[in-house]
Amino acid sequence: MNIAVAPYRKAAPSGAADSQKTSPTNPLHLRLEGVGKTYVSGQRRVEALKDINLDIYQGEIFGIIGRSGAGKSSLIRTLNRLEDVTTGKVLINDVDIQSLDTNGLVKLRRRIGMIFQHFNLLSSATVFENLALPLKAAGIRDKQRIRQRAQELLRLVGLEGKEDVYPSRLSGGQKQRVGIARALMLDPEILLCDEATSALDPETTQSILSLIKEINKTLKLTVVLITHEMSVISQICDRVAVLEDGALAELGPVWRVFGRPEHEATQALLAPLKPKISDDIAQAISATPADNTSRAIVKFFFDGTAATYLPLGILSQRLGGDLRLLQSGIGRLQGHPQGELLVSLPYQQHELAQRLETINDLVSTVEVLGYAVPANA
Amino acid sequence: MLSQRMLDALWQAFLDTLYMVGVSAAIVWFVGIPLAIILVTTAKGQIFEAPLVNRVLGSIVNGFRATPFIILLVALIPLTRLITGTTIGVWAAVVPITVSATPFFARIAEVSLREVSSGVIEAAQAMGCQKRHIIFNVLLPEALPGIIGGFTITLVAMISASAMAGAIGAGGLGDLAIRYGYQRYDTTVMLAVIAILIAIVAIIQYAGDRYVYLLKNR
Numbered sequence: 001m002n003i004a005v006a007p008y009r010k011a012a013p014s015g016a017a018d019s020q021k022t023s024p025t026n027p028l029h030l031r032l033e034g035v036g037k038t039y040v041s042g043q044r045r046v047e048a049l050k051d052i053n054l055d056i057y058q059g060e061i062f063g064i065i066g067r068s069g070a071g072k073s074s075l076i077r078t079l080n081r082l083e084d085v086t087t088g089k090v091l092i093n094d095v096d097i098q099s100l101d102t103n104g105l106v107k108l109r110r111r112i113g114m115i116f117q118h119f120n121l122l123s124s125a126t127v128f129e130n131l132a133l134p135l136k137a138a139g140i141r142d143k144q145r146i147r148q149r150a151q152e153l154l155r156l157v158g159l160e161g162k163e164d165v166y167p168s169r170l171s172g173g174q175k176q177r178v179g180i181a182r183a184l185m186l187d188p189e190i191l192l193c194d195e196a197t198s199a200l201d202p203e204t205t206q207s208i209l210s211l212i213k214e215i216n217k218t219l220k221l222t223v224v225l226i227t228h229e230m231s232v233i234s235q236i237c238d239r240v241a242v243l244e245d246g247a248l249a250e251l252g253p254v255w256r257v258f259g260r261p262e263h264e265a266t267q268a269l270l271a272p273l274k275p276k277i278s279d280d281i282a283q284a285i286s287a288t289p290a291d292n293t294s295r296a297i298v299k300f301f302f303d304g305t306a307a308t309y310l311p312l313g314i315l316s317q318r319l320g321g322d323l324r325l326l327q328s329g330i331g332r333l334q335g336h337p338q339g340e341l342l343v344s345l346p347y348q349q350h351e352l353a354q355r356l357e358t359i360n361d362l363v364s365t366v367e368v369l370g371y372a373v374p375a376n377a
Numbered sequence: 378m379l380s381q382r383m384l385d386a387l388w389q390a391f392l393d394t395l396y397m398v399g400v401s402a403a404i405v406w407f408v409g410i411p412l413a414i415i416l417v418t419t420a421k422g423q424i425f426e427a428p429l430v431n432r433v434l435g436s437i438v439n440g441f442r443a444t445p446f447i448i449l450l451v452a453l454i455p456l457t458r459l460i461t462g463t464t465i466g467v468w469a470a471v472v473p474i475t476v477s478a479t480p481f482f483a484r485i486a487e488v489s490l491r492e493v494s495s496g497v498i499e500a501a502q503a504m505g506c507q508k509r510h511i512i513f514n515v516l517l518p519e520a521l522p523g524i525i526g527g528f529t530i531t532l533v534a535m536i537s538a539s540a541m542a543g544a545i546g547a548g549g550l551g552d553l554a555i556r557y558g559y560q561r562y563d564t565t566v567m568l569a570v571i572a573i574l575i576a577i578v579a580i581i582q583y584a585g586d587r588y589v590y591l592l593k594n595r
């Protein structure tokens with residue numbers, strides 16, 4: 001199969017200027033300043049984080065993606081000082097958390113809930129005892145109060161009546177719900193999720209995501225989450241950071257990072273989501289038009305910066321009206337339609353490029369893939 | 378058949394053995410577990426990381442474990458005299474049995490404690506647990522099945538040690554077996570002693586296994 005080298009390719013200016021408009025207006029919650037982390041084990045030194053600068057705002061759901069070993073877990077673990085930074089600072093509500101003593105650190109951690117890929121529940125304790133632990137550790141002795149709080153949270157996560165069950169009797173999704181309830185027992189202001197849905201099936205993942213989104217809204221929590229599943233990011237995150245080899249590769253609103261990934265690492269992570277041109281069309285395409293009746297195969301790409309809708313009528317009109325839709329993959333991310341349209345239109349020498357110029361304001365990228373006979377496209 | 382006098386002697390020896398092992402077991406439990414906790418928590422990367430303490434304590438434990446019981450039995454006679462004021466009888470046997478079984482149990486308990494998932498410990502740290510909470514609410518409960526299993530093995534080893542302690546006149550079933558079975562060729566008594574020892578070991582092992590099973594399957 002040989003796809004023609006695109007004879008025409010034009011990209012609209014990227015949406016960089018527009019990031020100002022979409023940056024969150026909420027107050028600052030977490031700030032990372034030049035954070036670096038180097039693990040030293042014997043002779044080996046691993047630079048897991050390099051000069052990370054990042055602001056996370058109150059009430060947002062902030063996603064972190066990156067290849068395996070990119071430093072995601074290291075990053076999220078610096079936020080509650082499960083790892084101490086090697087260089088730089090982590091500020092939470094303007095307090096440098098490195099300056100906290102043991103007591104201050106314990107108090108800080110009580111304001112930060114965390115959930116894990118493997119749930120990390122006590123297997124020797126019932127659901128209720130698991131939920132009671134953070135309160136006991138915080139010095140709350142009032143049995144009545146603990147039980148009441150546990151019931152409240154079990155109701156919130158949809159596990160009423162499971163107080164006296166041991167975790168081994170629960171499904172993965174139920175265990176993660178207990179994990180979430182436990183993380184919320186002390187009414188934290190931040191929730192950290194390290195691959196919280198990676199061990200769950202797609203359906204359970206959906207329900208856990210809805211739950212996280214719901215508590216983010218109702219409890220006004222700031223959520224920082226790591227995931228390998230791009231769909232998780234596109235479903236619930238407001239902004240996303242891409243880590244590559246310990247450095248911050250890309251950062252922005254999800255629709256922008258996903259719509260027009262600029263860093264190679266982001267593109268690689270998103271590649272599986274990209275629609276493939278179906279085989280029959282790919283085979284019908286040739287590099288040069290056969291004759292004057294040939295049709296040009298054109299890919300329109302929408303990165304979501306152009307408009308809140310795609311004016312198909314106008315598009316077709318400007319291109320001469322005879323537009324055939326071959327394949328489409330338009331989705332909507334945070335109110336921005338984005339994706340690709342594969343269309344064919346009559347090939348007329350000299351006129352094609354001119355015509356395509358007229359739709360610059362509607363489309364982010366135009367790419368002529370090649371030509372095909374009318375019967376095929 | 379065994380005479381009434383022999384039966385009384387067997388009964389007395391049985392009680393002595395239970396007493397000896399019971400007292401030793403209590404000491405081994407209450408000394409062994411803290412020892413195991415120190416060994417685990419002072420290791421590298423753990424909550425009370427202290428490599429020197431860990432290494433010194435580990436070496437001492439290993440030293441006692443490497444010494445054969447029969448040698449401990451003799452070597453500890455001065456210590457036994459110092460603590461109990463005598464070197465014969467039930468109480469005198471408690472000292473060598475305890476000294477030999479504690480490091481053994483501590484090592485087994487250490488393994489169970491070390492196997493507690495680091496994720497669970499981390500979750501506890503992340504929710505603001507202090508170190509003592511982690512020890513009492515996470516490490517110990519999570520490792521309990523393994524610790525109980527290890528304690529069962531230790532108990533059985535202590536029964537066998539108590540029989541050996543009979544050789545230095547500690548009393549109990551081992552003493553009886555040696556005095557009658559070995560020195561007077563009274564096979565009946567010896568067989569009776571062996572039967573009783575088998576029964577005790579079987580009961581302890583069954584009870585231990587049962588408890589571990591219940592802990593693991595709740």
Ligand SMILES: Nc1ncnc2c1ncn2[C@@H]1O[C@H](COP(=O)(O)OP(=O)(O)OP(=O)(O)O)[C@@H](O)[C@H]1O
Pocket residue numbers: 039040041046047048066067068069070071072073074075
């Ligand atoms: N405790 C540690 N000691 C030494 N090196 C470590 C430690 N933890 C992580 N690393 C190293 O730091 C780098 C980043 O690890 P990290 O766990 O943060 O990656 P990650 O992005 O979370 O990966 P994954 O997606 O596989 O979970 C890796 O090279 C890893 O080997």
Ligand SMILES: [Mg+2]
Pocket residue numbers: 072073074
């Ligand atoms: Mg990770």
